[in-house]
Amino acid sequence: MPTTTTTSTDSPDAPDFPGLPARSPLVSWLAVVSVMLGIFSIVTTEILPIGLLTSIGSSFTVSDGMAGLMMTMPGFLAAASAPLVTVATGRVDRRFVLGAFILLLALANFLAAAASSYWLVLVSRVMVGVTIGGFWSIGAGLAGRLVPAPSAGRATAVIFAAVPLGSVLGVPLGTFIGDAAGWRTAFLVMGVLSLAVFVLLILVVPPLPARAPTRLHVLTGMLKGFNTRYALVITFLVVLAHFGAYTYVTPFLEGVTHVGAVTVFLLVYGAAGIAGNFLGGSAVVRHPRATFAAAAAMIAAATLLLPLAGTSRVGAVALLVLWGVAYGAVPVCSQTWFARACPDSPEASSVLFTASFQATISTGALAGGIVVDRSSPSMVMTLAGTAAVLTVIAIGLHRARRVTWPDPAPLRAASGEHPGSRHS
Secondary structure (H helix, E strand, C coil): CCCCCCCCCCCCCCCCCCCCCCCHHHHHHHHHHHHHHHHHHHHHHHHEEEEEEEEHHHHHHHHHHHHHHHHHHHHHHHHHHHHHHHHHHHCCCCCHHHHHHHHHHHHHHHHHHHHCHHCCCHHHHHHHHHHHHHHHHHHCCCHHCCCCHHHHHHHHHHHHHHHHHHHHHHHHHHHHHHHHCHHHHHHHHHHHHHHHHHHHHHHHHCCCCCCCCCCHHHHHHHHHHHHHHHHHHHHHHHHHHHHHHHHHHHHHHHHHCCHHHHHHHHHHHHHHHHHHHHHHHHHHHHCCHHHHHHHHHHHHHHHHHHHHCCCHHHHHHHHHHHHHHHHHHHHHHHHHHHHHHHHCCCHHHHHHHHHHHHHHHHHEEEEEEHHHHCCHHHHHHHHHHHHHHHEEEEEEHHHHCCCCCCCCHHHHHHCCCCCCCCCC
16 A cells, blocks of 8 residues: 655664664564554454444444444544644654554453443543554554665555555454354454554564654644645545445445345455555556546445445445445545645654544544434435545546646655656
8 A cells, every 4th residue: 555655764774773683674574564463453443343333232222323433432532642642752662652552452452342331332442542543643654664765665555555454354354253253252352463463563673762753833734735635625525425334334234235144245345445455556646536536436326326226135245346446445545645745744644644534434433323323324325425426526626626736756756656647
């Protein structure tokens, strides 16, 4: 997922502290993998309740909309903690910070697995939200400090591969475990995985003293840019459309399509999402507007048609495939827009991307919960499709105004793109 670049020249063969032995390439790449697994654990934990929504709700006798708070709370907290944690821990060793947040994630999962009341589940989701904002914002920019500079782009791609893997596989795998052994077991498994990631981080990630910390004035300065504000708008619309509907896809499949076990349907969606990530990642570098618009249009088509064609299993599967391919491309498209808006500040771009994405996940889940409690899952799909259509229109206006991005030289260098390439 080559959407964020780093200009660091640090190499694992030149440790941060004099006297430390040089690290082998294997250990260096294991450090990259450990960060990737940390993000995978976080993303999977965040969206795990989607496939378990009805079973968790029934355990505590709460409505589907109230159960949707499990998706709403982490996003809002992550949006707030992303810039705050990045600034507050600006001078703390990054290995220590990453380890602390992964331990917090493990504790959150164990608390959810043992919760005797719904409010304890919500407390665990607060902990998840803080973890998302802290770990993501810091871990996203570490690739250049874990491997030699020529491999930084590839390492960044490995780290961000956790996003589609967690997004598209986390829900079906969690649902499968929940169906087989209960929803509490799904959270227990994620807690054990988080502890394993912590051990790996401690063993293979070197000391990473902070350097050139991101300041608040850098983030606020980015918000003054037209392209950054535009990235915020279209990210809000498309993520609102997706999570407003996808958070409640399980109630839709159970109530409208009349599927007993939704795991297979979600696995089909997940496989399509992985394909969409690679397709989107390949296309967005040269055609950021066209790729983003195509993804939003496919989400619009899938969600608007589900109430009509999703009554049959064949129709539901076909539309979930379309939806999965579309959403698989959305994170890479969104982050590319943020990175192009301010190519000289990749860490700050990552913080804004994280904050906006997470805040909109929560907004979408909250809005969808209100609609599903007062209307139906089909109405949620229709309204989500409308938001996706607005995304397509907004991107079209950006192209019609012939808006250009700042010179994305760092992005071109990382992706191998030539300066003469056109962006549509």
